[in-house]
Amino acid sequence: xPRGDPVTLPTLVLDEESTVGLGExxxxxxxxxxxLMAMVAEGLVExxxxxxxxxxxxxxxxxxxxxxxxxxxxxxxxxxxxxxxxLDLLDEVRRLRAQVRTLExxxxxxxx
Amino acid sequence: MEFxxxxxxxxxxxxxxxxxxxxxxxxxxxKFHPDVSKEPDAEERFKEVNEAYEVLKDPEKRAxxxxxxxxxxxxxxxxxxxxWDAGFEFRGGGFTDAGAGGFSDFFEALFGARGPxxxxxxxxxxxxxxxxxxxxxxxxxxxxxxxTTRQIQLEVPAVDAHGRLVRKTRTLQVRIPKGVTEGQxxxxxxxxxxxxxxxxxxxxxxxxAFRPHPQFEAHGRDIHVTLPITPWEAALxxxxxxxxxxxxxxxxxxxxxxxxxxxxxxxxxxxxxxPGDQYVTLQIVTPPADTEPARRIYEQMARTFRFDPRxxxxx
Numbered sequence: 001x002p003r004g005d006p007v008t009l010p011t012l013v014l015d016e017e018s019t020v021g022l023g024e025x026x027x028x029x030x031x032x033x034x035x036l037m038a039m040v041a042e043g044l045v046e047x048x049x050x051x052x053x054x055x056x057x058x059x060x061x062x063x064x065x066x067x068x069x070x071x072x073x074x075x076x077x078x079x080x081x082x083x084x085x086x087l088d089l090l091d092e093v094r095r096l097r098a099q100v101r102t103l104e105x106x107x108x109x110x111x112x
Numbered sequence: 113m114e115f116x117x118x119x120x121x122x123x124x125x126x127x128x129x130x131x132x133x134x135x136x137x138x139x140x141x142x143k144f145h146p147d148v149s150k151e152p153d154a155e156e157r158f159k160e161v162n163e164a165y166e167v168l169k170d171p172e173k174r175a176x177x178x179x180x181x182x183x184x185x186x187x188x189x190x191x192x193x194x195x196w197d198a199g200f201e202f203r204g205g206g207f208t209d210a211g212a213g214g215f216s217d218f219f220e221a222l223f224g225a226r227g228p229x230x231x232x233x234x235x236x237x238x239x240x241x242x243x244x245x246x247x248x249x250x251x252x253x254x255x256x257x258x259x260t261t262r263q264i265q266l267e268v269p270a271v272d273a274h275g276r277l278v279r280k281t282r283t284l285q286v287r288i289p290k291g292v293t294e295g296q297x298x299x300x301x302x303x304x305x306x307x308x309x310x311x312x313x314x315x316x317x318x319x320x321a322f323r324p325h326p327q328f329e330a331h332g333r334d335i336h337v338t339l340p341i342t343p344w345e346a347a348l349x350x351x352x353x354x355x356x357x358x359x360x361x362x363x364x365x366x367x368x369x370x371x372x373x374x375x376x377x378x379x380x381x382x383x384x385x386x387p388g389d390q391y392v393t394l395q396i397v398t399p400p401a402d403t404e405p406a407r408r409i410y411e412q413m414a415r416t417f418r419f420d421p422r423x424x425x426x427x
Contacts, residue, residue, distance in 0.1 A: 008261060008285045014297040017385050028299060028315065030241060064297055067244075068147045075162075076141055090148065102331050106374075 018060035019048065025058050029066040036066075044069055044084040113217040115190035118164035118177065126178070130171070137165040163215045166223070173223055190218060242305035242314035249298075249318045251288060253325045253335070256382055257357035259290035264318075268305075286318065291384040293332055296320045327355060333388025335381040340397045341365060354392050356380045363392060371396040 012018055020028065025045075026036050037053070039045055045065055047056040068090075069083040078086065119126050122136040144151060144158040151157065167173045249264060263285050270280045284303060292298070297317050304314025322330055329336045339354050349367030353360040356377060363375065373394045381388020401407045 008287050009300050009303060011287055011289070012299045012301070013289055013292060014299060015293075015384075028301070030244075060299075063299060071147055072145070075145055075158075076138070086148070098332060105329070105331070105336060 012060055012063075014060045014064045016059045016061055019057045020060050020063065022053055022056045022058075025062055025066070028063045029070065031066065031070070038080060039066060039069070039084075042080050042084050044080065044087065113190055113221060116160075116163070116216055116218045118167050121160050121164040122168065124168075128168075130169070133165070133168045137161065137169070141165075159215070163219050166215070167219070177222070240308060240311045242307040242311065244314040245304040245316045247316065247318055248321050249286070249288075250321050250323050251292075252323050253328050253330055253357055253382075255288060256292050256320070256322065256330070257290060259288060261285060261287050266316075284316075288320070291333070291382050291387075292320045293382060294320060294322050294330060328357065330382065333382040333384055333386075335388060335390045336393065337390065338393045338395050339363070340395050341369075343396055343398055346370065346394065346396045354390075356390050357382070365394065369394055 012020070022033065022036065026033055029036070031039075033053075036045075040047065045058055045062040047053075047058055049057065065087055069080070069087060072078055072083045072086055073080070119128070122128075122133065122140065124132060124136050128136070140161045141158065143149060144154045144161060146155045146158055149158070167177050245266070245268075247264070247266060249262065251260065251262070255262075263283055266282045266284065267279050268282050269277055272278045284300070286298070286300065288298065297319050300316040300318065302313045303316035307313050327337055335357060337355060339352075341350070341352065344350075345352060345365055346369045347367065349369070350365045352363055352365060354363040354377070358380065361377060361380065363377070365375075371394060375392045375394070377390040377392060379387045380390035399406065401410045
């Protein structure tokens with residue numbers, strides 16, 4: 001690795017706004033296209049818009065979703081449907097926790 | 113190194129059946145899985161549970177471990193006896209499949225890459241991809257608002273000229289785009305662990321965490337701030353300056369405002385395709401009655417207002 005001033009590396013923010021194609025998503029998650037297709041079929045991740053798989057785009061947050069699903073499958077030995085269910089429930093828990101935080105904040109400020 | 117009591121980690125007696133081991137592991141893995149758990153030390157506990165299971169699930173490793181005897185307690189200073197693995201035939205392969213790295217020195221000494229159990233791990237197939245690495249990056253809310261470039265230093269294991277394992281510091285320059293939120297991840301392709309046998313390097317994932325801000329609090333993309341105002345600004349209404357991450361803005365306080373009233377500054381939160389809002393909570397601060405004229409004004413207010421804020425509370 002060359003010494004000296006480090007170069008600024010390209011970054012991808014894994015949010016709802018950035019998008020990735022099928023190839024990049026497979027590379028990032030270290031999975032085959034077939035395995036990704038199975039995840040799409042399970043509704044674990046959803047391509048944006050319609051079109052043939054070669055043109056599929058996904059919200060970049062799909063990388064996080066797939067990687068979490070793979071960890072759950074590996075560590076807890078749940079199947080794909082179970083991982084998809086856990087992910088949906090985790091999203092719901094996160095949403096509710098954020099809501100609790102906002103409500104607690106509102107209570108603390110004694111408003112509304 | 114410290115001895116690890118794997119039975120205690122899984123909450124088991126030493127005579128537990130393989131079924132018991134599996135059941136205990138499953139239960140604890142669900143409880144402490146870092147993706148699922150909210151326990152503050154989930155990651156640490158999950159690692160311990162996995163390490164224990166890695167040994168106890170495998171009858172050969174378990175038998176070798178049991179041979180160390182039951183006198184040991186977790187945390188006790190431990191050196192493996194020179195012949196501790198004699199008389200066992202170990203199979204290679206299928207080893208530390210639970211993400212390998214991160215196990216204790218104790219585990220590494222007994223079952224790790226240099227130990228007698230070192231098998232096909234790392235050698236399966238040719239050219240496999242390096243491990244993905246994870247790190248947290250702490251940034252200020254201003255950085256999230258404006259975007260920033262950060263130098264981060266990562267400690268990475270490397271092999272030196274003598275074939276010894278050493279830790280090297282690697283410096284990376286990372287651009288953090290504006291509008292990132294707490295907990296969001298950023299992927300740096302190819303910046304993880306090196307691949308082997310010509311395989312590509314893994315990726316580096318950075319998780320965004322916000323440094324606590326003295327003024328602002330972020331909830332997703334929304335920003336919350338408390339704004340102190342005077343009683344007359346609250347009663348009469350006023351145009352005041354309110355701080356936002358993008359700089360101060362004019363804020364109209366409606367007449368008759370009370371403490372706790374929340375005003376919204378649309379689109380003044382963290383930027384994005386749908387930018388967050390800023391919520392300003394008013395907090396009325398009364399000036400001290402520490403001079404004679406000030407006292408007189410308060411006394412006059414007491415006479416002028418027939419005001420009892422507790423009237424509706426009874427008692």
